[in-house]
């Protein structure tokens with residue numbers, strides 16, 4: 001599955017005329033295999049062993065290229081650092097209020113909300129975001145263990 005996705009992403013890069021450097025390949029591979037919506041820093045830490053000469057700036061630069069081509073979505077949450085999502089299909093996020101982990105979940109897109117918003121406000125709607133917050137199973141277990 002992930003290998004297939006990676007191949008498709010590489011084809012998209014090639015079609016866009018973007019050079020596929022080993023780092024770019026690694027960043028893409030890491031994102032496609034990670035379901036946690038990592039920050040640039042987390043990606044850097046995961047890959048620095050393989051690319052000792054790579055800097056965080058290189059990771060950011062690669063993420064920017066991938067975002068501009070539409071392979072990656074950047075998620076900003078107030079003042080905390082951006083997270084990156086390679087699932088560019090429409091989906092919603094649930095966020096752990098303890099550890100900050102972000103997990104995808106699917107729910108029919110709330111098109112009627114967009115339509116209503118357009119009618120009521122006269123805006124041209126581009127998109128919407130929805131985040132659900134709670135305690136993830138890991139943090140729930142940890143909390144339980146602390147209580148006993």
Ligand SMILES: [Zn+2]
Nearest residue numbers: 096099136139
């Ligand atoms: Zn958690």
Ligand SMILES: [Zn+2]
Nearest residue numbers: 085087093104
């Ligand atoms: Zn996502």
